[in-house]
Amino acid sequence: MVLEDVVDGLTPVRQPVGRPRRRPAKLHGDKGYDYRTSRQALARRGIKARIARKGIESSTRLGRHRYVIERCLEWVTRFRRLVRRYDRKASHFRGFLRLACAVICFRRAVKLNLLPGSNPK
Structure with missing residues (x-):
């Protein structure tokens, strides 16, 4: 099993x-x-x-417990290029996936005011 x-x-x-x-x-x-x-x-x-x-x-x-990973996968699928794999080389796809993850982390950091020099609300 x-x-x-x-x-x-x-x-x-x-x-x-x-x-x-x-x-x-x-x-x-x-x-x-x-x-x-x-x-x-x-x-x-x-x-x-x-x-x-x-x-x-x-x-x-x-x-509340189970959807954490599904929520993260949904964030990645907001990038159209990653929903359907257009790239022939896996290294290109992996690069765009890493770029998408970096953008997601940056947006979360901005939203939570975790960046240095950001003003807390």
Whole structure:
């Protein structure tokens, strides 16, 4: 199962104190992971599963935790050149992707007044 491979392939997470944690304490997932085998695989590894159940609960409750990466991917797709890959060389695409990430970080820094010399509100 792909879920098991992903969970087993995680690198240890460094903590401020103590040994690095090998696995996350809990996993948030949408209704696509609502299978008994997924829940059992996570339970065998000591991971608490927070998975929306089909037909019972809404996956919107998971949004606060799960949508962080999806939000970041949405920021990147605002750049039309990256939505559809026009470049033949991967190095060109990678360069535009890095440029888009730099623009995103710059805009976030301006919005949060994190740039040196910016006036706080």
